[in-house]
Structures are given as structure tokens and as C-alpha cells.
Amino acid sequence: MAQASMASVQAVSVPKGGLAHETRAALVVWEREMIRFSRDPARVISSIVQPLLFLFVLGGGLGSLVQAGTGGVDFKTFLFPGVLSMSVLFTAAFAGISMVWDREFGFLREMLVAPVSTTAILTGKCLGGASVATIQSLVVLALAGLVGVPYDPLMILELVVLLFIMSFMITALGLILASRVKQVQSAMPLVQMIITPLMFLSGALFPLSNLPGWLTVVTHINPMTYAVEPVRSAVFDRLAMSPEARAILDPGIWWGSYQVSVLVQVALVVVAALLLLWGAVKLFNRTE
């Protein structure tokens, strides 16, 4: 060990790697996302506008039209879980794709030349994206009372956890896109192109009952469906609603005659999230 002979020098030692070091690295990547988020309040507002338009404008506008078919449930109430999911989608996808900007401005290099694994860095990024998206969704969650959803503490806790897992998955998906996209200009259109269909085909905006055959197939292979459905269950469990209305609005997910339980749905989303993260790590290791 070189003796730090100059009195003024505070030489520091850098310990060998290991899980503790990897965790610190992931946490500081997460912290950076949080710092950047806190510096940019406009981001919260701009990403909340679209979900609110869906909830109040689409929900209000179509409400009278579909009232007959909802078993007396306000269409806005029906839309609420879907809009809640929507509110995290774009934010989380953006958090992932922001790696394209990190590459453009050189910061990706600072991260990737550090003596830590790519897994630690990308995990930190996913945790950051999930945290930011979940915090933003609280704004929508705060409006629950306006559409007849009670402020049940346990429901709110469940929703926060579910939205966090969903956001983690979507951030990982954003990272996969970011590994392939080299140009900043292409990043946002690509997110739109991928995320919009994922949202529309997830049952966020319509019930999964009585769909045309092709739409049934597509919604059932979309991982987002399995992320949105638990959110809807958590909300609908707290509503006073006739069994008939529930059957129409929230028929659950069926694989043939097997009804997929909420726990299995959540487990599927967790597996999908980890697979996407694993894929992103592989892609970043190969291309950067």
C-alpha cells in the first residue's frame, strides 16, 4: 500500500466488489433519478395531463353512452384503475429510454466504466423509474374520491405496490428499447409506438368480457393485462357493486376454463419484469 506521505492527502481505499458495493451502486443510480425528478416539477404536470383527459373527458363524454351496459356503475369509476395504470406507463417507459440521453451526454460511460456490474446500474435505473412513476400516480390516486372510489388505506397500499411493480417492468422495457436506439430523436416516437398499443390492448380502457376473438388473444398475451387487472381488482373490491356488474366490468383473466388468480397475475408481472431487466443487461453488455 502506498503510504500517503503528503500530509494534506486523504487517500481513500476502494474495497473489493461484492453485494454491498453493488447495492450501493444501484442505490446511487436510483438516487440520481430521484434528484433529477425533484428538479423537474413540469414533468409531473405534463405526464398527468393525459391520464386526466382520459378519466374526465373520455369518461365523462362516453359515460352517458355506455351507462346502460355498466350495471349502474359510473364509467369514470370503471376507468379509474385503467387511468391509474396509464399514468405510470409513459413515465416509466421514459425513465428507461432516458438511457439514450445518458449515452448522448456521456454519462452512460461514467456509469459503465465503474467497477460494478451492469445489472447493478440497470436495477438502480428500474428502481428509479418505478419510484418516479409511482409517486406521479399518487396525483391521480388523490382524485379517487371524485369518481366514487373510497380512500381505503389498504387499497392505497396495494395500489402503490402494484403500480411500483408495473412501473419496474415498463422501465426495464424502456431500457431494452434504449439499448437499440442510438438517436435521441427516435427515442420518444419509439416509446409512443410501443407503449400506446400496450396500453390499449391491456384492458385498461375496456372490460375484457365479450371481446372479438383476435382482441381476446392479443390482450391475453400482453403482459400489461396482467399488470392492470390486479389494479382493477384492488379498486373494485372496495366498491359496492352488484355481482352482475362486476361480471361485466371485471370478468377476470381466463385461460380457457382456468381463472388466473391475482397472485398468479402479480407473479407473472414480476417474472416479466425480471426477464426484461435480464434482457436489458445482456443487450447493454453487448452493445456498449
Add this chain to the structure above:
Amino acid sequence: MNVSSGVTPAVEVRGLTKTFKTVEAVKGIDLTVYPGETFGFLGPNGAGKSTTIKILCTLADATSGTARVAGYDVAKERDAVRRSIGLVFQEPTLDGYLTAEQNLRFHGELYGVERISAAARRKEVLDMVGLTERRNDLVNNFSGGMRRRLEIARGLLHSPKVLFLDEPTIGLDPQTRASIWQYLNELHAREEITVFVTTHYMDEAENCDRIAIIDQGKIVALDTPAALKAAIGKDRVQIATADDAAAIAALKSVFGLEAQMVEGLVTFGVPEGAQFVPRLFEKLGVAIRSVAVHRPSLDDVFLAHTGTSLRDAEAMGSKFNPMAAARGGRR
């Protein structure tokens, strides 16, 4: 300290090559850098400088050959190498939306710097580059020179054994360049560190203990700046004449000197140039409009070893690379 024996070299490269598809960027490099040296790596753009430094920093794989940094093999002990080196790249790698202090904190956590000493170390490196008062400002509000200083501070944060700087002064004004070199020179007084720096500014290379000149993927000279200049043994004389072709012919026939056009001037080397000038006026037979005599500089060393002045090499490169032209305006 006898640097040549019993000490693990800071950098040790043997038979290093790198081939991109069909292009041989690095054609077999050997070099040894001793602990505590400031080692300069000189060459025009495209000479293989950046490729070599990337291999040394574990950012690229060599096609063949070996390289050890701080005693660790760059291919087999990647993380150990990374813990032992500090990096300052040509391109900025700071987060402009974080403060200077936050950028350093981020780096310290990524490198696993012990928490107990991390804050003191951050303060110290900020002091060293004179940014303590601006530590809570967003990096986006920093000038180019300040950013580069912060990058140097960050490169030193985890007490690396070797600090790699790839063109650390590129795109900076002369005054800022001078101040960056002042920090680098002061470093040795404060830290036990080896500095490995690439540059294509010859005046900056004078700051190095030893320099290697790389041209077309090979090291063509390696020694102290003084020894390299002494080895030239000639002064450089540059003249502007009424008829350059006739002047070159006359230099050959009258004095037996090989002259060539460099930077638009008839240029040749001659021992004791100042004494030669009167004879030149007397016997050349071509009207001379101006004359300049230079003691040998590293530019001449470069010219002697590569057959082209660095500035001309830059100009040639700039036809293909507009960025090089933008950076080329030196002196």
C-alpha cells in the same frame, strides 16, 4: 528510487495490436510507464492513441498482445483495473442536472469509496481544482474549463494509481489549457499517482516526464522531451521566398540540404541555424522575403519521426473529419 527495477510498472504493454475489420489501428505497441511518471502519448488523430487508451482502460479488447495497468491484466482483471484507474475522457461525462458535489458523490458510490472518508476526499479534490465555492451549483452552469476541472477531480476521487486523460485540454482556450496543466503538475506534489495523458498539442507534451510518439499505429519514438529534441541535433529554418521550387533546388545543389514545404514555407534542418542564415542570403540566389530559425521543438521531433508536421497531419485529417479542423486552431 530506481524506477527500472523491483517496482510494478504503472502501465506495461507488450505486443499490443488492434484490428477493426480490415483496418489495423494499433500495430504492435510495447511500452512501460513507471509509477509517478507523467507519460505523454502523442500523435495525430487516427494514429491509434484513443484505441490504445481504450484498451488500457478496459473499454476495448486487444486483438493480440497484453497490457497490465497497476499490475492487473486489463483483459482478465477488469474490475481490479477499473478500481485502480481514474479516467478523464475527451467527451464530457458529467450529469449537467446534478451539482458538482452530487456528481462526485455519485462517482464515489459507484466506486465504493468508504463512506467515512468520502466527504473529506470530495472536499479535497474540489479544493485541488478550485471548485469548492461552486460545489453546489449545477454543472450545466459551468464553463468548459470548469467542467474539465471537475472531471479531473472526479477521476482522482477514488485515489487511483493511474490517471488516464484522453486529450484533456481539447476545445479549451489557451489560458484554461495552461491552468489544467498547472493542476496536473501540482498533482505529483500531493498524490502518489502516475499520469498517462494523450495529446496532440506539442507544447503540452513538454510537461511530461517522458513521451511516446505514435504514428500509424506504431510507436516511432519514446524518451524524455529533452532527449528527443537533443537527438534531432538540428535547428529548423523556415524561409519564405519568391520562388519556392527554385529555393528547394538551390538548397540541394548549393548546400546539400533536403528541404520541404511545411505550413507553406520552405523548411529544412541545419545545425547552428543562426550562423547559417548569413551564408544562406549570400549564396541561395533566390530572393528571400522572411526567415525564421527555431531551436528544435517537439514539433521537429514529430516531423523527423513521422515525416510530417503535426499541424499538416491535422489539416489532412480535417478533410475527412470537420471536428479535427475545429480543434486544430492552436497557438
